[in-house]
Amino acid sequence: MNGYGWGLFSAFLVTLAQLMMKWGMSQLPLLSVSMIAPALLPQYPLPLLAVLAGSVAYLVSMGCWFMALRCLPLNRAYSLVSLSYVLVYLTAILLPMFNEHATLLKSMGAMLIVVGIMLINPGGNRD
Numbered sequence: 001m002n003g004y005g006w007g008l009f010s011a012f013l014v015t016l017a018q019l020m021m022k023w024g025m026s027q028l029p030l031l032s033v034s035m036i037a038p039a040l041l042p043q044y045p046l047p048l049l050a051v052l053a054g055s056v057a058y059l060v061s062m063g064c065w066f067m068a069l070r071c072l073p074l075n076r077a078y079s080l081v082s083l084s085y086v087l088v089y090l091t092a093i094l095l096p097m098f099n100e101h102a103t104l105l106k107s108m109g110a111m112l113i114v115v116g117i118m119l120i121n122p123g124g125n126r127d
Helices: 003-027 032-040 045-071 074-080 083-094 104-120
Strands: none
Touching: 003 045, 003 074, 003 083, 045 074, 074 083, 074 104, 083 104
16 A cells, blocks of 8 residues: 555544544543443443544554655645544534534535645645
């Protein structure tokens, strides 16, 4: 896999991690994970699993990120991270469990991020 593949996979995993942790934490009582997670396991196994899986996805994304940094200049690799903002926004709108709504301003912001990524990472080998 090339540097762009590693960077895109890292952004995808960060997106997945954010969504899983958001859903899991929204299903748990306040202060549950840090203080009494073992006691809540029988009552909330799926939310706790989602938070744990999100944490693992972050860890795996870090490995992908390291590989992207080996293969790409930092400015190109780092711009790919911002793709996760767009992916989280779009996925949260599309999945009803998050109850997020699209607005013109947010959508324009997401489009500007994509345009920025395209300007920093042009096709071909132009600089």
